[in-house]
Amino acid sequence: MDYYAGVHKIKTYLNELGFEVDLFSDQLPSDVLGRTYYVERKVLLNCCSAREAFFTILHEAGHVLAYNKYFLRLKQKQPPPEKREVYAYLYGWIVNKQLELGLTKEEWRSQELTSA
Numbered sequence: 001m002d003y004y005a006g007v008h009k010i011k012t013y014l015n016e017l018g019f020e021v022d023l024f025s026d027q028l029p030s031d032v033l034g035r036t037y038y039v040e041r042k043v044l045l046n047c048c049s050a051r052e053a054f055f056t057i058l059h060e061a062g063h064v065l066a067y068n069k070y071f072l073r074l075k076q077k078q079p080p081p082e083k084r085e086v087y088a089y090l091y092g093w094i095v096n097k098q099l100e101l102g103l104t105k106e107e108w109r110s111q112e113l114t115s116a
């Protein structure tokens with residue numbers, strides 16, 4: 001799996017959805033790998049390896065897609081915390097399928113179990 005190529009594919013996809021992406025942000029707390037800002041339409045990442053960046057940006061892309069496809073339709077400007085993470089997981093999988101990133105269900109599932 002070429003994580004580096006995957007990161008750039010997802011970054012391009014997010015740009016096309018109108019979200020700016022900063023792969024090397026210095027604005028996040030050191031223990032936070034990535035964060036999506038819905039209203040500002042920004043995704044910030046702060047990762048060490050290509051693999052980590054890949055799983056993080058895919059998770060954040062899940063947040064963005066869930067926001068566009070689900071929460072905005074319910075007129076929710078900020079997705080509720082209790083639903084936000086599970087929807088990021090579900091929609092992250094859809095992004096993987098759409099962009100043909102080649103991630104297996106097992107990899108995605110095991111990654112989500114270890115990430116907050």
Ligand SMILES: [Zn+2]
Nearest residue numbers: 059085088116
């Ligand atoms: Zn999340």
